[in-house]
Amino acid sequence: MTTERTAENLPWVEKYRPSTLTQIQGQTSTVTTIRKFVHEGKLPHLLFYGPPGTGKTSTILALAHEIYGPNYKNMVLELNASDDRGIDVVRNQIKNFASTQQIFARGFKLIILDEADAMTNVAQNALRRIIEKYTKNTRFCILANYAHKLNPALLSRCTRFRFSPLEESAIRAQLEKVIIKEHLSINEEAMSSLIKLSGGDMRRGLNVLQACKAATSGSGSTDSMDPVEVSRDMVYECIGAPHPADIETIFDSVLNDDWSTAIKTMMEIKRVKGLALIDLLQGFVEILGNYQLNSKARIHVLKKLAEIEYAISRGGNEKVQCSATIGVMKEAMLIQAGASQ
Helix, strand or coil, X not given: CHHHHHHHHXXXXXXXXXXXXXHCXXXXXXXXXXXXXXXXXXCCCEEEECCCCCCHHHHHHHHHHHHXXXXXXXXXXXXXXXXXXXXXXXXXXXXHHHHCCCCCCCCCEEEEEECHHHCCHHHHHHHHHHHHHCCCCEEEEEEECCHHHCCHHHHXXXXXXXXXXXXXXXXXXXXXXXXXXXXXXXXXXXXXXXXXXXXXXXXXXXHHHHHHHHHCCCCCCCCCCCCEXXXXXXXXXXXXXXXXXXXXHHHHHHHHCCHHHHHHHHHHHHHHHCCCHHHHHHHHHHHHHHCCCCHHXXXXXXXXXXXXXXXXHCCCCHHHHHHHHHHHHHHHHHHHHHHHC
């Protein structure tokens, strides 16, 4: 009973984390290659890098459980380098674990360094020597979001595997399994929006789906057989992204109304929906992508919107940048109209 309650209280990211390599979604070639290394007994030091939520941690944990089974805790050292990232951790925890050999167990031990791109340069320099020295009885798996933040000498000691953003089919397959197990109901429109907003990040998709269930009134009644309905509006609200209808309303106002009405419409929707201009800009770019603009107008609007985005990132005034956004899009339409005459 205690185990069931613990599982129920877990975030879905952990609750539905793959426990075997066959359950890993969307990284088929990587999983096949790693499994071949293990079967041949020639597992090298590994580097998994790529965007968050693409399966780096899940893959190495599943691999470790397949290799060691019940002896996992004795043979594997897990460290999150974003917390333990100093030279002391390398000299003490990592070195001590790597240098000791197991008396009753065969094979090598495994050290998993998550978020390794957050390690200091001094710690990375110390780590490369330890990797060389204890290769006989220890393997390292380094996980990072950005490979360029790691020491080149460290990179050269590892076999690299790039984890790309997950394809929509992989995210859909996993979400559909979770939806069935959690007694949810979701229409195709809401599912498509959820997959699109996930942006190849499985973690984000699961977190939003869990937030949607928690936001419904029936989320607490796990014994009820009635599925919880997840709508498209609920997905957008939980993820905090601007709804396409709101983007269209602002865009139509910019095209058809005068400047005063357009800025009033934009500011009112921003205020009521709690949106940021940086989110609206992405929506505008997507809409403009569907318009058949001439090259001059398209270059102008994208260049100017990029400058506005940069100004916001530098702390620019939101209201001033909203005005500039409307001006840029109106100017682009004038360029388009002038070219078509």
